[in-house]
Amino acid sequence: MTESSYAVSGMTCGHCAAFVTEEIERVAGVTAVTVDVANGAVTVTSDRELxxxxxxxxxxxAGYELTTVDD
Known part of the structure; x- marks a missing residue:
């Protein structure tokens, strides 16, 4: 299992989190997505390097911008 964190700008609510989660879950290998709207952070768990x-x-x-990556 691999876990990576990303900063995403523009998310302001639960609907934003749902859109981002839905799109990232479509990426092959992704097993889980956790979104923290307050901090503009997304953590992605996968079964391989993405x-x-x-x-x-x-x-x-999803309509947002990936701003930084923190592996």
């Missing part, structure tokens, strides 16, 4: 471009694309598809 391609940052895939996570960035999922966040952008």
């Amino acid at each position: 391609d940052l471009a895939d996570i960035r694309g999922a966040v952008e598809e």
Whole structure:
């Protein structure tokens, strides 16, 4: 299992968290997503290393911006 944390800008509510979670869960290998709206943080658990471009694309598809990565 691999766990990575990301900072995402623009999230302000539970609906934002749901959109981000839904899109990231579509990335192959993702097993869990935890969103902390108050801190603008997303933690992704996966069964393998994930391609940052895939996570960035999922966040952008949800309408937000991936700003930093903290592995």
